[in-house]
Amino acid sequence: MPSVISALGLPPRDVRAALHAASLAPSVHNSQPWRFVLRPDRVELHADPDRALPATDPEQRELRLSTGAALLNLRLALHELGIRPLVSLMPQRRAPDVLAVVRFGGRVQPDAATKALVAAISARRTNRAPFVETPVPPQHRHALVRAAEAERSWLHVVSTRDETAKLKGLVRRAHGVQLADPAVQAELAASTGSRAGFRHGVPPRSAGVRPEPRDEWAFRDFLPGEPHERHAGKDYESDPLIVIVCSFYDDPAADLSAGQAMQRVLLTATTLGLSASFLSQPIEVPPVRDELRRTLGGTLVPQTILRLGFGLPVPPTPRRPVEDLLLEAKSAEI
Numbered sequence: 001m002p003s004v005i006s007a008l009g010l011p012p013r014d015v016r017a018a019l020h021a022a023s024l025a026p027s028v029h030n031s032q033p034w035r036f037v038l039r040p041d042r043v044e045l046h047a048d049p050d051r052a053l054p055a056t057d058p059e060q061r062e063l064r065l066s067t068g069a070a071l072l073n074l075r076l077a078l079h080e081l082g083i084r085p086l087v088s089l090m091p092q093r094r095a096p097d098v099l100a101v102v103r104f105g106g107r108v109q110p111d112a113a114t115k116a117l118v119a120a121i122s123a124r125r126t127n128r129a130p131f132v133e134t135p136v137p138p139q140h141r142h143a144l145v146r147a148a149e150a151e152r153s154w155l156h157v158v159s160t161r162d163e164t165a166k167l168k169g170l171v172r173r174a175h176g177v178q179l180a181d182p183a184v185q186a187e188l189a190a191s192t193g194s195r196a197g198f199r200h201g202v203p204p205r206s207a208g209v210r211p212e213p214r215d216e217w218a219f220r221d222f223l224p225g226e227p228h229e230r231h232a233g234k235d236y237e238s239d240p241l242i243v244i245v246c247s248f249y250d251d252p253a254a255d256l257s258a259g260q261a262m263q264r265v266l267l268t269a270t271t272l273g274l275s276a277s278f279l280s281q282p283i284e285v286p287p288v289r290d291e292l293r294r295t296l297g298g299t300l301v302p303q304t305i306l307r308l309g310f311g312l313p314v315p316p317t318p319r320r321p322v323e324d325l326l327l328e329a330k331s332a333e334i
């Protein structure tokens with residue numbers, strides 16, 4: 001099994017810390033679909049095909065979004081260690097599993113904003129529980145929009161009643177398609193409850209409350225098969241902030257950029273005391289995604305939908321140890 005070595009001029013201890021930060025990124029069903037190859041002059045970020053979810057994520061779009069989130073964490077961690085990361089996305093046509101290569105781009109002094117985002121990496125988590133009714137202030141919304149722009153992506157803020165109603169309908173439609181698809185349900189069951197692995201999947205403690213048909217938004221059920229009733233007073237907030245992370249192009253590199261934007265939005269939200277969860281069903285069902293894209297005007301490519309608000313603390317989900325994420329460096333150089 002490969003071990004952590006020096007890379008980019010950093011000692012193994014710092015390389016390990018940077019990879020650990022990368023591994024704390026969110027990923028669809030907590031699949032952690034990333035692997036790393038370490039070479040003295042670069043860190044390569046690979047897709048882990050064994051972690052793909054062919055029914056839920058047939059185009060591996062969410063695999064790339066998740067890996068893009070890990071890439072942003074890696075960039076921020078390197079920045080805090082004084083290194084300016086020089087990143088190439090999808091560097092080789094012949095090797096589509098190599099999603100990014102990070103090289104030494106010079107030395108840099110970490111600023112306060114970077115340090116705050118790095119601190120948010122371990123504090124951030126997906127919060128599926130109901131939020132309190134306090135609305136998200138406009139200045140927080142602006143900060144989230146700027147966070148997506150900083151990663152060359154777009155944050156669409158759902159703001160009218162009509163648009164909210166339309167999106168609720170699309171989420172419900174896609175949710176229904178997925179409930180009727182045994183392969184999608186099998187992937188969910190394999191990632192939840194006692195069938196999830198010790199180091200991956202969504203444990204029951206992170207599932208939030210059990211979604212119910214009366215809920216306005218159709219949330220994915222991470223407690224399938226558990227027959228408990230929701231307690232009184234545990235309903236979802238009436239008016240969460242709903243945003244859609246969008247890219248300007250529709251190709252694998254755009255998915256990686258959108259993943260970095262998604263993560264910068266989530267980390268920025270964490271620094272502002274906001275909680276977030278996902279409503280991914282419309283992205284995962286291609287005809288519904290096409291309709292969502294038309295709803296947005298046809299130019300933007302919707303990549304992920306987030307629900308934001310003020311929530312109570314929730315526990316972290318497990319991660320694979322850094323050593324399990326390393327791939328042997330083959331002789332062929334990228």
Ligand SMILES: Cc1cc2nc3c(=O)[nH]c(=O)nc-3n(C[C@H](O)[C@H](O)[C@H](O)COP(=O)(O)O)c2cc1C
Nearest residue numbers: 026027028029030062065125126220278279280317
């Ligand atoms: C691209 C993507 C899509 C996701 N979709 C959903 C979703 O539809 N519903 C949900 O509850 N969580 C969703 N998640 C959240 C993951 O389940 C979560 O990131 C993972 O379990 C790790 O937990 P953490 O975010 O608390 O670290 C998604 C995450 C990513 C990156």
